[in-house]
Amino acid sequence: xxxxxxxxxxxxxxxxxxxxxxxxxxxxxxxxxxxxxxxxxxxxxxxxxxxxxxxxxxxxxxxxxxxxxxxxxxxxxx
Numbered sequence: 055x056x057x058x059x060x061x062x063x064x065x066x067x068x069x070x071x072x073x074x075x076x077x078x079x080x081x082x083x084x085x086x087x088x089x090x091x092x093x094x095x096x097x098x099x100x101x102x103x104x105x106x107x108x109x110x111x112x113x114x115x116x117x118x119x120x121x122x123x124x125x126x127x128x129x130x131x132x
Contacts, residue, residue, distance in 0.1 A: 071095040072117035077107045079125045087120065 074096050078084040081102050088098040099116075101107040104125060111119075 073097045073099075073115070074118045074120060075107060075111070075116040076100040077104055077119070077121040077125075078102065079122060083122075 071094065074091055076084050076087045076091075076098060077100070078087070079102050084100040084102060088100040091098050099110065099114075101110070104121070107119075107121075
């Protein structure tokens with residue numbers, strides 16, 4: 055699938071717009087967000103716990119983090 059954006063031609067199969075980490079305790083919602091953003095050319099990685107996401111953030115950089123603020127493990131801290 056090729057798309058023209060301005061004067062730049064992009065092939066979504068090998069061009070990534072940016073890296074996004076998605077963290078949500080609802081696995082179906084997290085997966086849907088990952089898939090929808092991947093179709094738009096983003097490289098996505100999803101997690102259902104903040105602890106798992108933090109382990110990866112120590113080793114990898116992301117351009118954006120989308121997270122559910124009302125996750126059970128976060129609520130236990132307050």
